[in-house]
Amino acid sequence: xxxxxxxxxxxxxGWYQLLDDPRPARRLNACESADWLVIGAGFTGLAAARRxxxxxxxxxxxxxxxxxxxxxxxxxxxxxVIDLPHKRDLEGDDLERKQKLLSLNRGAVDDLEExxxxxxxxxxxxxxxxxxxxxGERGLKYLDHYERLLQEFDYPYRRLDRDELAPILGTxxxxxxxxxxxxxxxQPAALVRGLGETLPExxxxxxxxxxxxxxxxxxxxxxxxxxxxxxxxNLLLGSNIYAQEFGFLKHRVLPVMTFASMTRALxxxxxxxxxxxxxxxxxxxxxxxxxxxxxxxxxxxxxxxxYRFVPHYHDNLAERTRIRQGHRESFExxxxxxxxxxxxxxxxxxxxxxxxxxxxxxxxxNNAWMSGVHQSxxxxxxxxxxxxxxxxxxxxxxxxxxxMLAVSGKPALNPPEPxxxxxxxxxxxxxxxxxxxxx
Numbered sequence: 001x002x003x004x005x006x007x008x009x010x011x012x013x014g015w016y017q018l019l020d021d022p023r024p025a026r027r028l029n030a031c032e033s034a035d036w037l038v039i040g041a042g043f044t045g046l047a048a049a050r051r052x053x054x055x056x057x058x059x060x061x062x063x064x065x066x067x068x069x070x071x072x073x074x075x076x077x078x079x080x081v082i083d084l085p086h087k088r089d090l091e092g093d094d095l096e097r098k099q100k101l102l103s104l105n106r107g108a109v110d111d112l113e114e115x116x117x118x119x120x121x122x123x124x125x126x127x128x129x130x131x132x133x134x135x136g137e138r139g140l141k142y143l144d145h146y147e148r149l150l151q152e153f154d155y156p157y158r159r160l161d162r163d164e165l166a167p168i169l170g171t172x173x174x175x176x177x178x179x180x181x182x183x184x185x186x187q188p189a190a191l192v193r194g195l196g197e198t199l200p201e202x203x204x205x206x207x208x209x210x211x212x213x214x215x216x217x218x219x220x221x222x223x224x225x226x227x228x229x230x231x232x233x234n235l236l237l238g239s240n241i242y243a244q245e246f247g248f249l250k251h252r253v254l255p256v257m258t259f260a261s262m263t264r265a266l267x268x269x270x271x272x273x274x275x276x277x278x279x280x281x282x283x284x285x286x287x288x289x290x291x292x293x294x295x296x297x298x299x300x301x302x303x304x305x306x307y308r309f310v311p312h313y314h315d316n317l318a319e320r321t322r323i324r325q326g327h328r329e330s331f332e333x334x335x336x337x338x339x340x341x342x343x344x345x346x347x348x349x350x351x352x353x354x355x356x357x358x359x360x361x362x363x364x365x366n367n368a369w370m371s372g373v374h375q376s377x378x379x380x381x382x383x384x385x386x387x388x389x390x391x392x393x394x395x396x397x398x399x400x401x402x403x404m405l406a407v408s409g410k411p412a413l414n415p416p417e418p419x420x421x422x423x424x425x426x427x428x429x430x431x432x433x434x435x436x437x438x439x
Contacts, residue, residue, distance in 0.1 A: 004245040005312055006210045007066040012320075014262035014302075014345030015079075015189035016070050022193065025068060025207040029227040034062040034204075037221055037232035039211055039246075041065035042074030043378055044371050045238025046195045047111075047386025052236065053200035055394050061203040062230050064223060066210035069196035073240065074378065075189035076349030078260060078292050078304050080130060080282055081109050081379045083182040087288060088357045089407075090149050098153060100403040107400060108384035109184050112191070121194030123187045124297045130183040131165075131283040133174045135290070136437045142286035143176055155180065168281060170273030170295070173334040177283065185282045187296070188379065214246045216366055236389055237370035240378070241313055241352045248364045252411040253373055254353040254424065257315050260292075260304035261327035261346040263338075270338060271299060289431040290438030291330050300344075301335070303327050305439050306432070308348070309424040311417075315348045323348075330439050351376040354411030361385050361408035362392070369393045373411050 035056065038049040041063050049063045066072075084090060085101040092098065116125050134143040150157050158179045166172045196205055206225075213224035221235045237243050241255040271279065274295065283293040285305075292304040306323050308315050324346040332339045352373040359381060364370045369392060371385035388404045414420050432439075 004212055005242075006212070007072055007242065008314065009067050009071040010314075010317065010347070012345060012347040013071060013076050013189065014260070014347055015187055016075055017345055018187070018298075019070065019189055019193065022068055026205065027227065028064065028206040028209040028225050028230065031228055032062060032230050033060075034230055034232040035059035036061040036234045036236060037223055037230050038063040038236045038238060039223065040238035040240065040242070041069045041196055041205060041207070042072055042192060042238060042240070043382030044240065044386035044389070045236070046192065046199070047383050048236045048238055048371070048390045049203050049205075050195070050199055051387045051390035052394060053203040055390060055396070057200070057202060059202065062232065063199070063203060063205045064209045064211055064225065064230065065196075065205065065207045068207050069205070070189035070193040073349050073351060074192045074382070076347060077188050077379060078282070078294055078302060079186050079188050080284070081112060081184040081186065081383075082130065082377060083109055083380070084155065084180065086375060086377045090153070095153070097407055100407050104384045104400065104403055104407070105380045106182070108380040109182070111387065112383055113184065115195065115198070116191070119194060119198040121191060121198070123190035123194060125184060125186045125191070126278070126280065126297070127181075128183070128185045128278065128281060129179055129181040130185070131160075131169070131177040131179050131281060132286050133165075133177040133283045133293070134286040134438070135174055138435065139286045139290060139438045140175060143178060146286055147178060150178070150180075167276040168274070169283065169293070171334045174283075183282065185280070185294070211246070216368070219366075221368065233367060234393060235365070235368040236393060237364065237368065237372070238382070238386055240372040240374070241350060243370055243372055248370055249360060249373065249411060251414050252354060254355065254414065255310050255313050255350055256353050256376075257308045257310045257348040257350045258304060258376075259306050259308075259323045259327070259346065259348045260302055261324055261331070261343040263301045263331075263341050264344050266299040266301070266338075266341065270341065273335070273337070285438055287435045287438040289435035293334070301331070301338075301341075303330050305330060307428050309421060309428065310350055311421060313350055320346055326439070351378060355414060356409075356412040358409040358411050359385075360411055361389065361404055
C-alpha cells in the first residue's frame with residue numbers, strides 16, 4: 001500500500017466536546033494475532049465486532065481505530081436513526097425492496113435501543129420521530145412529492161401547517177412539515193463511545209492506532225500500525241471511505257462532507273419559544289440540499305447544511321469561517337430573537353456516496369468482507385449491515401441477511417480526475433443555488 005491518507009481529528013466536533021474525558025486510550029504497541037481483525041470503530045465496525053464476538057465466543061477479535069471512538073464520522077452526524085428508506089430508495093418503484101429496507105432500518109433502531117438499555121449508555125436516546133420541513137414554494141413541491149411517496153408506501157404520517165409547527169419548532173419559518181413517528185434521535189458521539197466501551201470480552205479495541213499498511217499472504221491478513229501489527233485470518237472492514245486507501249472499491253466512492261454548527265444551551269427564557277412538549281426535535285429538509293435542524297434535550301440548537309467534495313477526506317479549515325457564516329444566516333432566519341445566542345462549535349463529517357446511489361455489502365477478498373458507502377445514512381445502515389457482515393462471514397443464514405444482500409450492489413466507477421472533481425463541485429454549486437430559499 002502506498003502512503004495512506006489517515007483519519008485525523010480537527011478537535012471541532014461539538015458532540016464530542018460535550019462528553020466527559022474518556023478513559024486513557026489503549027494503543028497497539030506490540031505484534032498480536034487474532035482470528036478476526038476489524039478496521040474502523042464507527043457504527044459499522046463496532047456492530048461487526050460485537051456480532052462476530054458473540055457468534056464465535058472462542059475467537060479473538062481485534063478492532064483498530066485511528067482516532068478515539070466518537071471522533072470520527074459516526075460521532076459527527078446530526079443524531080438521526082431513520083427507519084424510512086432514504087431519498088432515491090424511497091422514490092423507487094420496487095415496493096418489495098422498500099419493505100426490505102424499512103425492515104432492516106427498523107432492525108437497526110431496535111438493536112441500538114436494546115444495547116443502550118442493556119448497557120445503560122447515556123446518549124439522549126429518544127423515539128421522538130422526525131419532521132420533514134419546507135420553507136417556501138420549492139420546498140413545498142418536494143414535500144408534496146414526499147407525501148405521495150408515503151401514501152404509495154402506506155406509511156403513516158401527519159402533515160402540519162405553519163401554525164401547528166410554530167410552538168414545536170419555536171419558529172414560523174416553516175410553511176409545512178410532515179411528521180413520521182419511528183425515527184430515533186440521539187447524541188452520536190456518546191452512543192458510539194458507549195458501544196465501544198461495551199464490546200464482548202473477546203473483542204479488544206485499540207484506539208489511536210491507524211492502519212498504515214495492509215497485506216495478505218499465506219492465508220493471513222497483516223495490518224501494520226505505527227507501533228505494532230496484527231495478523232489475523234479474517235478481515236472485516238468498517239472503514240467506509242478509507243477502504244480506498246487499502247485498495248477496496250477504488251474509484252467507486254464519492255467522499256462528501258457536510259457541516260453543522262451548535263449553539264450554547266438555551267436559557268429558560270429562550271426556551272419559551274418551544275411551548276409544546278417534548279421540547280426537543282429533529283427536522284430534515286424536504287429539499288435535500290436544504291437545512292437540517294435539531295433541538296437537543298440539553299437545549300442546544302443545531303443547524304446543518306452545505307456540502308463539500310473531499311477527495312482527500314478532509315475539508316479546508318480556512319473555509320470554515322464562510323461555512324459558519326452561512327449557518328449563522330440560516331439560524332437567524334429561523335430564530336431572529338435568538339440572534340445573540342452564539343455557536344460553540346462548527347464541524348464537518350464525511351460520508352460515502354456513489355454515482356449510482358448504491359451501498360456495498362459483501363466479500364472483497366480472501367476472507368475479507370466490507371460494508372460501506374452508506375449514502376449518508378450510516379447510523380442505521382452501518383449498524384445493521386455491520387451486524388449482518390459478521391453473519392455473512394461466519395456463514396449464518398437469516399431473513400435479514402438475505403434482505404441485506406438483495407438491497408446492496410456495487411457502486412459505479414467514477415470518471416477520472418480532473419473531470420470528477422470539476423463535475424461534482426459544479427453539481428453541488430448548482431444544487432446550493434437552486435435550494436438557496438430552503439437554506
